[in-house]
Amino acid sequence: MEGVIDAVTRDLLTRDKGLDWTVTEFVRVVDARLPPRVFYKHCPELHPDRRQARQDAVATPSGVPVHLQLLGSDPAALAANARQALRLGATGLDLNFGCPAKTVNRHDGGASLLRDPQRVQRVVSAVSEAVGERIPVTAKIRLGFADRRLALACAQAAEDGGARHLVVHARTRNEGYRPPAHWEWIARIRQRLTIPVIANGDIWTLADYWKARSLSGCEDVMLGRAVLADPALPARIRHWQRTGERLPETRWQRRADILDAYARRQCETLPEKVVVALLKQWLNQMRGRDDEAARRFQALRRETRLAPFLAGLHGAPEVSETALAD
Numbered sequence: 232m233e234g235v236i237d238a239v240t241r242d243l244l245t246r247d248k249g250l251d252w253t254v255t256e257f258v259r260v261v262d263a264r265l266p267p268r269v270f271y272k273h274c275p276e277l278h279p280d281r282r283q284a285r286q287d288a289v290a291t292p293s294g295v296p297v298h299l300q301l302l303g304s305d306p307a308a309l310a311a312n313a314r315q316a317l318r319l320g321a322t323g324l325d326l327n328f329g330c331p332a333k334t335v336n337r338h339d340g341g342a343s344l345l346r347d348p349q350r351v352q353r354v355v356s357a358v359s360e361a362v363g364e365r366i367p368v369t370a371k372i373r374l375g376f377a378d379r380r381l382a383l384a385c386a387q388a389a390e391d392g393g394a395r396h397l398v399v400h401a402r403t404r405n406e407g408y409r410p411p412a413h414w415e416w417i418a419r420i421r422q423r424l425t426i427p428v429i430a431n432g433d434i435w436t437l438a439d440y441w442k443a444r445s446l447s448g449c450e451d452v453m454l455g456r457a458v459l460a461d462p463a464l465p466a467r468i469r470h471w472q473r474t475g476e477r478l479p480e481t482r483w484q485r486r487a488d489i490l491d492a493y494a495r496r497q498c499e500t501l502p503e504k505v506v507v508a509l510l511k512q513w514l515n516q517m518r519g520r521d522d523e524a525a526r527r528f529q530a531l532r533r534e535t536r537l538a539p540f541l542a543g544l545h546g547a548p549e550v551s552e553t554a555l556a557d
């Protein structure tokens with residue numbers, strides 16, 4: 232997720248053994264072939280220093296594969312960058328047709344291509360041909376741009392272009408992130424396609440997971456914001472799949488520990504203020520799903536120093552002086 236999930240986050244979130252694979256933030260392709268440093272920035276796991284052995288899949292330190300995501304609209308430019316990614320050792324490429332950001336859509340990227348299924352097909356097909364059978368090319372769509380009329384046609388276009396699987400975020404671009412996600416629409420797409428279809432959108436809890444699976448009929452789901460809100464959710468789902476048991480709700484301490492580990496890792500390369508801003512961003516994702524996170528966020532939202540911020544995550548919740556002065 233752009234601006235939110237980087238290699239450190241991926242590392243921390245994949246330690247629990249619940250996720251099968253991860254996807255990078257999108258690499259935006261406009262025209263020219265991008266230099267290696269752009270790929271390494273978005274996907275440090277690609278860097279030769281990080282690869283345990285050259286043959287290994289690009290993966291997090293705990294071995295969960297990382298697919299590189301490209302976003303763009305020009306088939307030739309995307310193909311050139313797909314070849315570049317392949318040359319650098321990428322072992323999975325995903326194409327983004329879901330991004331709703333105005334700046335991205337204005338430049339004809341992300342969900343704006345969903346207005347024309349042929350363009351979706353041309354992009355997927357150019358990238359698939361560029362990398363051949365060597366690595367899988369996959370795609371991610373929404374249900375449409377302004378409405379769902381072209382949902383099935385766009386999904387079919389991705390399959391016809393050569394996508395090996397399709398992730399469907401069950402909302403249109405204009406619906407943004409507004410609930411509900413229309414999981415039943417994913418079922419229509421799944422019935423039409425022969426490739427695996429993966430359900431995405433608003434899966435926050437184990438109960439959501441069941442409901443999304445039963446309404447979509449999909450075997451697999453993709454989790455976005457929920458993994459940040461509740462880092463134990465993938466392992467809870469996996470445990471339920473294996474045993475039929477429900478693990479208890481995630482305690483605050485578990486969330487605090489991951490934020491703490493994240494801060495310590497980010498401090499190695501980023502200034503303190505940036506680390507605190509990133510921590511607030513993550514805590515903000517947690518607060519809608521956890522009362523304790525909401526209380527801590529309220530108490531810490533004006534804090535800019537790292538040590539008091541971390542202390543505030545672990546100690547009894549207190550309202551800071553600056554927050555009180557509000």
Ligand SMILES: Cc1cc2nc3c(=O)[nH]c(=O)nc-3n(C[C@H](O)[C@H](O)[C@H](O)COP(=O)(O)O)c2cc1C
Pocket residue numbers: 232233234235255256257300327329371400431432433434453454455456457
């Ligand atoms: C801040 C933010 C950044 C995102 N960046 C990406 C991205 O780079 N690539 C992508 O495919 N989806 C991206 N998404 C969309 C999510 O992957 C996901 O499809 C969407 O949030 C719906 O799933 P969820 O309800 O599980 O979060 C982003 C979402 C958010 C909120």
